[in-house]
Amino acid sequence: MHLLAIGGSDGGISAALRARELDPAADVTVMLADAYPNFSICGIPYHVSGDVPDWHDLAHRSRDDLQALGIRLLTDTTARRIDVAAHQVTATDAGGRELAVDYDRLVVATGAVPVRPPVAGLDRLGPADGVHLLHTMGDTHQVMATLASRRPERAVVVGAGYIGLEMAEALTARGIAVTVLEALPHVLPTLDGPLGDLVAGELAGHGVDVRTATSVTEVGTDGSRLAVRATPTTAGGGLGAPLELQAELVLVVTGVTPDTALARSAGLPVTPEGAVRVDRHMATDLPDVYAAGDCVLTHHQLLGETYLPLGTTAHKQGRIAGENALGGQRRFEGSLGTQVVKVFDLVAARTGIRDDQAAPAGFEPRTVASVADDHKAYYPGATTVHVRTTGDLATGRLLGVQMVGTIASAVHKRVDTAATAIHAGLTVDQLNDLDLSYTPPLGSPWDVLQAAAQRWTAETRTPSAPAPAATTTTD
Amino acid sequence: MHLLAIGGSDGGISAALRARELDPAADVTVMLADAYPNFSICGIPYHVSGDVPDWHDLAHRSRDDLQALGIRLLTDTTARRIDVAAHQVTATDAGGRELAVDYDRLVVATGAVPVRPPVAGLDRLGPADGVHLLHTMGDTHQVMATLASRRPERAVVVGAGYIGLEMAEALTARGIAVTVLEALPHVLPTLDGPLGDLVAGELAGHGVDVRTATSVTEVGTDGSRLAVRATPTTAGGGLGAPLELQAELVLVVTGVTPDTALARSAGLPVTPEGAVRVDRHMATDLPDVYAAGDCVLTHHQLLGETYLPLGTTAHKQGRIAGENALGGQRRFEGSLGTQVVKVFDLVAARTGIRDDQAAPAGFEPRTVASVADDHKAYYPGATTVHVRTTGDLATGRLLGVQMVGTIASAVHKRVDTAATAIHAGLTVDQLNDLDLSYTPPLGSPWDVLQAAAQRWTAETRTPSAPAPAATTTTD
Numbered sequence: 001m002h003l004l005a006i007g008g009s010d011g012g013i014s015a016a017l018r019a020r021e022l023d024p025a026a027d028v029t030v031m032l033a034d035a036y037p038n039f040s041i042c043g044i045p046y047h048v049s050g051d052v053p054d055w056h057d058l059a060h061r062s063r064d065d066l067q068a069l070g071i072r073l074l075t076d077t078t079a080r081r082i083d084v085a086a087h088q089v090t091a092t093d094a095g096g097r098e099l100a101v102d103y104d105r106l107v108v109a110t111g112a113v114p115v116r117p118p119v120a121g122l123d124r125l126g127p128a129d130g131v132h133l134l135h136t137m138g139d140t141h142q143v144m145a146t147l148a149s150r151r152p153e154r155a156v157v158v159g160a161g162y163i164g165l166e167m168a169e170a171l172t173a174r175g176i177a178v179t180v181l182e183a184l185p186h187v188l189p190t191l192d193g194p195l196g197d198l199v200a201g202e203l204a205g206h207g208v209d210v211r212t213a214t215s216v217t218e219v220g221t222d223g224s225r226l227a228v229r230a231t232p233t234t235a236g237g238g239l240g241a242p243l244e245l246q247a248e249l250v251l252v253v254t255g256v257t258p259d260t261a262l263a264r265s266a267g268l269p270v271t272p273e274g275a276v277r278v279d280r281h282m283a284t285d286l287p288d289v290y291a292a293g294d295c296v297l298t299h300h301q302l303l304g305e306t307y308l309p310l311g312t313t314a315h316k317q318g319r320i321a322g323e324n325a326l327g328g329q330r331r332f333e334g335s336l337g338t339q340v341v342k343v344f345d346l347v348a349a350r351t352g353i354r355d356d357q358a359a360p361a362g363f364e365p366r367t368v369a370s371v372a373d374d375h376k377a378y379y380p381g382a383t384t385v386h387v388r389t390t391g392d393l394a395t396g397r398l399l400g401v402q403m404v405g406t407i408a409s410a411v412h413k414r415v416d417t418a419a420t421a422i423h424a425g426l427t428v429d430q431l432n433d434l435d436l437s438y439t440p441p442l443g444s445p446w447d448v449l450q451a452a453a454q455r456w457t458a459e460t461r462t463p464s465a466p467a468p469a470a471t472t473t474t475d
Numbered sequence: 476m477h478l479l480a481i482g483g484s485d486g487g488i489s490a491a492l493r494a495r496e497l498d499p500a501a502d503v504t505v506m507l508a509d510a511y512p513n514f515s516i517c518g519i520p521y522h523v524s525g526d527v528p529d530w531h532d533l534a535h536r537s538r539d540d541l542q543a544l545g546i547r548l549l550t551d552t553t554a555r556r557i558d559v560a561a562h563q564v565t566a567t568d569a570g571g572r573e574l575a576v577d578y579d580r581l582v583v584a585t586g587a588v589p590v591r592p593p594v595a596g597l598d599r600l601g602p603a604d605g606v607h608l609l610h611t612m613g614d615t616h617q618v619m620a621t622l623a624s625r626r627p628e629r630a631v632v633v634g635a636g637y638i639g640l641e642m643a644e645a646l647t648a649r650g651i652a653v654t655v656l657e658a659l660p661h662v663l664p665t666l667d668g669p670l671g672d673l674v675a676g677e678l679a680g681h682g683v684d685v686r687t688a689t690s691v692t693e694v695g696t697d698g699s700r701l702a703v704r705a706t707p708t709t710a711g712g713g714l715g716a717p718l719e720l721q722a723e724l725v726l727v728v729t730g731v732t733p734d735t736a737l738a739r740s741a742g743l744p745v746t747p748e749g750a751v752r753v754d755r756h757m758a759t760d761l762p763d764v765y766a767a768g769d770c771v772l773t774h775h776q777l778l779g780e781t782y783l784p785l786g787t788t789a790h791k792q793g794r795i796a797g798e799n800a801l802g803g804q805r806r807f808e809g810s811l812g813t814q815v816v817k818v819f820d821l822v823a824a825r826t827g828i829r830d831d832q833a834a835p836a837g838f839e840p841r842t843v844a845s846v847a848d849d850h851k852a853y854y855p856g857a858t859t860v861h862v863r864t865t866g867d868l869a870t871g872r873l874l875g876v877q878m879v880g881t882i883a884s885a886v887h888k889r890v891d892t893a894a895t896a897i898h899a900g901l902t903v904d905q906l907n908d909l910d911l912s913y914t915p916p917l918g919s920p921w922d923v924l925q926a927a928a929q930r931w932t933a934e935t936r937t938p939s940a941p942a943p944a945a946t947t948t949t950d
Contacts, residue, residue: 010920021933040851040853040915042913042914042915043851043853043854043915046853046854046915046916051854051855052853052854057853058853060920301910311913311920312910312911312912312913312920313910315920315921316907316908319907333905333908334910335910336910337910338910338911338912339912340912340913340914340917340918341914342914342916342917347917349912351910351912376515376518378515378518378521378527378532378533379518379521379526379527380526407883407916407917408882408883410885410887410888412885412912412914412917412918413885413888413889413891413892413912413918414888414891415912416888416889416891416892416909416911416912416922417888417891417892417894417895419892419909419910419911419912420892420895420896420899420909420911421895421899423899423908423909423910424895424896424898424899424901426899430808432791432794433791433808433898434891434894434895434898435776435787435788435809435810435811435812435813435826435894435898436787436813436891436894436895437787437813437814437815437824437826437887437888437890437891437894438517438786438787438815439517439815439816439817439887440515440517440518440521441521441817441882442815442817442822442882442887443815443887443888445485445535445786445787445790446790447891458496
């Protein structure tokens with residue numbers, strides 16, 4: 001049995017590890033186009049910030065670790081063709097030499113590539129000019145080279161998603177003046193606006209210049225500098241006065257798209273957006289070919305099939321693909337889009353879906369905002385947790401929870417309780433039945449999530465049982 | 476409709492609040508024997524430590540808050556008799572005057588009283604001598620008076636449960652040299668020994684003298700000081716050399732027992748231990764009488780009926796009693812014994828059951844220890860979380876999780892994810908399906924709980940599918 005995984009990041013490596021774990025006799029190979037197997041891509045901002053001085057430390061496991069686990073690595077080896085009938089992958093190595101690798105089972109885990117938005121100038125400017133996309137360790141090395149060679153005083157980050165904000169913090173930590181440009185009205189567009197605005201305030205409080213509702217139109221050069229031109233959208237929906245920003249570094253982080261040219265050429269069915277279609281067992285339509293990670297269409301527990309590239313999901317899908325490639329029957333139980341990001345001293349987390357996702361999916365969503373102290377106010381250091389709870393008015397089912405709080409408020413793990421409750425199909429009201437932990441320095445007798453549930457229930461009560469004045473029983 | 480609650484702590488106040496919330500027209504009275512309605516008893520150690528200088532701040536709500544919510548308070552009023560047929564409670568007020576209060580629905584929430592262990596001397600020594608039990612605000616004031624008057628340099632805490640350890644920390648914070656005596660072999664006997672030992676190490680590291688397997692035999696006086704005599708048990712089970720400790724303060728915190736003399740006298744059925752029997756709707760066997768909190772027998776999701784006094788449970792039960800007293804049909808879904816305690820810089824948390832509880836309940840338990848970093852090791856500040864995972868070998872069901880980690884490791888909320896998973900009836904292996912949050916500064920792609928689940932699964936694998944060498948797929 002020879003399992004071949006194409007892709008050296010979360011999906012491919014997880015498949016390989018699981019296969020070796022379940023069958024130490026299995027022959028397992030991972031083929032990857034670069035030299036960085038099993039690197040923690042999510043850790044890149046912390047190398048740039050200086051928190052992780054040596055980039056080698058970003059590896060979940062070293063090459064030696066992987067080989068000691070019995071995994072054969074073909075690094076700097078780019079898969080070119082999959083011959084499904086012959087069970088063979090043709091590739092080229094670093095020297096351009098062609099090689100063929102036979103397999104019994106294949107896991108396609110080619111990941112994603114960054115989106116290059118349709119902005120004038122991005123077609124001709126690149127790392128040598130201080131203009132970077134950021135997705136791989138190779139990209140990271142190029143950013144670090146720009147930091148060393150150009151010693152930028154000012155940087156523009158295009159895109160205020162998770163990576164954009166982490167990079168804004170990282171560059172600020174290096175003493176660089178950062179402007180973040182976001183076309184949408186709020187930062188962290190995967191959170192509701194009021195929570196995004198809290199995060200924007202945190203950025204501003206640390207000196208980051210945040211411009212939302214501002215679309216980049218052009219990136220050009222201005223002598224030795226870069227010039228970024230952008231146009232704000234006014235509150236009325238019109239266009240504001242164009243602005244031009246000078247910088248020595250421009251980072252474009254506006255999302256990713258599946259990297260599936262290879263899969264398509266092999267005849268694997270893909271969605272219009274290019275994601276490989278897999279079943280709940282991570283099997284593709286072609287025999288002995290599985291796929292996992294950022295290159296596939298992901299099953300979402302509340303939305304059905306969707307494209308939702310996340311490292312945690314890639315780990316799970318890869319593990320399942322590796323297990324099933326060896327004859328297992330493990331099913332991927334689905335994502336909830338759980339995400340968390342640290343932005344300076346705040347943490348923003350979410351799980352499940354929001355109104356704008358829930359309504360098209362057939363739910364009757366209602367989102368209720370609430371705030372609660374992370375622990376009893378009498379104990380020193382209590383801070384406010386901001387919660388938005390989304391439930392289905394038709395069934396009462398919990399659909400989603402979003403939270404913003406300080407690092408110490410543990411919103412990253414509070415949201416996990418919500419994720420588990422959604423996974424279990426609980427109603428919002430049933431959150432009150434959960435036996436959650438309490439001690440005054442770390443919580444309240446009714447947890448933040450339960451206080452939020454009580455507020456949701458009070459605000460959504462039907463007119464026949466009107467909600468009283470602000471008399472919740474939350475402590 | 477007049478709802479009367481007897482008891483001014485979590486159970487009684489929660490019932491009153493819920494009744495007023497659901498029906499602002501309801502007439503609601505809380506009768507309590509002392510002057511401290513709605514105080515956070517769990518916060519007492521933080522007043523003693525000095526973290527909460529003003530004891531008034533320990534109130535979840537002030538007397539004015541409660542009255543503004545439409546709750547009538549009868550403080551310093553001790554209920555003496557319940558006449559169930561007449562729907563009347565007879566009481567005496569602070570001046571010894573008798574009063575009668577009619578009710579339509581009654582909630583008995585008389586709580587618990589501290590156990591006075593059979594130790595020579597405890598029958599004759601009391602607060603005036605520097606010997607204290609600790610359960611109420613009244614007890615707290617007496618402890619504070621002893622601290623002011625005797626200015627103790629040394630204290631002995633008898634009992635290494637949650638309150639004992641919190642008080643050991645509090646007294647240490649005041650500069651007092653503290654010895655903790657525990658008859659059982661480990662501190663925090665509600666955790667498995669290896670985790671209790673970690674907490675004992677934390678105590679010792681902060682200068683607390685911890686003596687486990689040591690039974691107190693006598694508390695006496697030695698001039699102006701107190702003398703505590705105790706006998707260690709040797710590893711072989713024999714008795715070691717008796718020891719005598721001098722101190723100016725002795726705190727006896729060895730658990731509580733239900734305070735149900737009143738309930739018994741009214742004909743309410745109680746268990747041999749004295750806990751009031753209630754159904755899942757918090758109704759007693761007598762008409763229009765509900766009961767909640769530390770005075771009742773509690774439904775445990777895995778163990779059935781058990782005595783398990785906890786503030787969180789009292790809040791839930793009181794809320795349900797208040798709802799059902801007004802005609803509701805809410806069911807108490809059961810406790811999981813979830814508990815957490817902060818001891819200096821460590822946090823110990825548990826939910827569900829351990830081997831010694833599970834086996835008698837008909838499970839085939841197996842507990843597996845594991846450790847994991849609270850977040851990616853490459854990001855600064857990672858610390859180790861110690862986990863013990865208990866599952867049922869027959870069904871794979873998750874039965875319990877215990878964790879010890881630093882405050883920053885958020886074990887208090889990680890254990891909530893486990894509690895929610897147990898509540899939902901998940902197997903240990905199904906923890907791997909949960910979509911939990913991840914960002915390198917705060918977690919790992921496989922959460923600590925999932926790493927623990929993978930270790931449990933690997934160690935309990937049947938011989939037909941042998942566990943491999945240490946090749947887990949946890950990052």
